[in-house]
Amino acid sequence: MEKYFQIGQISAGWIRGKLTDGKSTAYFCNSYITNFLDDFMLALLTILNEYPADEHKEVFRTVEEPTASIWKVAVVPDNLITIHIDSFSSMECVELIRSEHLCFPKASFLQDFIAEMERILNKFGLYGYRMEWDSEFPLSLFLKLKSVYEKTDVMSVSEISEMENQGVVASCTSLEKECKMLQNCL
Numbered sequence: 001m002e003k004y005f006q007i008g009q010i011s012a013g014w015i016r017g018k019l020t021d022g023k024s025t026a027y028f029c030n031s032y033i034t035n036f037l038d039d040f041m042l043a044l045l046t047i048l049n050e051y052p053a054d055e056h057k058e059v060f061r062t063v064e065e066p067t068a069s070i071w072k073v074a075v076v077p078d079n080l081i082t083i084h085i086d087s088f089s090s091m092e093c094v095e096l097i098r099s100e101h102l103c104f105p106k107a108s109f110l111q112d113f114i115a116e117m118e119r120i121l122n123k124f125g126l127y128g129y130r131m132e133w134d135s136e137f138p139l140s141l142f143l144k145l146k147s148v149y150e151k152t153d154v155m156s157v158s159e160i161s162e163m164e165n166q167g168v169v170a171s172c173t174s175l176e177k178e179c180k181m182l183q184n185c186l
Helices: 036-047 106-133 139-150 175-183
Strands: 005-011 014-020 025-031 059-063 068-076 080-088 096-105 158-160 170-172
Touching: 005 106, 025 059, 025 080, 036 059, 036 068, 036 106, 036 139, 080 106, 096 106, 106 139, 139 175
Parallel strands: none
Antiparallel strands: 005 014, 014 025, 059 068, 068 080, 080 096, 158 170
16 A cells, blocks of 8 residues: 655755545645644644644645645544645745645554654654755654654653752653654664
8 A cells, every 4th residue: 555645855955745545645845945844743743632732733834936835734533634735826825726635544644654754764864854954853743743653651741840940840851762762763
């Protein structure tokens, strides 16, 4: 079976790939003007209730130059993830030129997405990814998504006390656990 999510190329600030649900295929070719993988991972974490819903990260914009798209990601009954993409003729998002709607089994889509991100990390490396994309790979978001999918507590958040952070309580995670999880991606 064909993968639900694939990246074909990352080069000189462009990321090209496709989504396919077996019925429809949506191709993307996004520019560095927006941070596609970061935004997409935030959308997935938001719909999985692992990122504050009031941030509304489940909707994000991509730029294809000169066109732009609005992506809406949701979880619907029967454990399905839907992705709706409206594409516009310009970056101002005024004239709609195409509308695509895809639907995926949640667990299978997340499995494919995580496997594809591991492939990208192994192919490019962290610094190589930055050199091609001009932004950091969203490593913490990826590890959180992987932790949620695998149902582990690796990315559980604890607190740094006021005494340890100049009078302000702050969130923290375990770098040791995160590094072990990253090691398992190799």
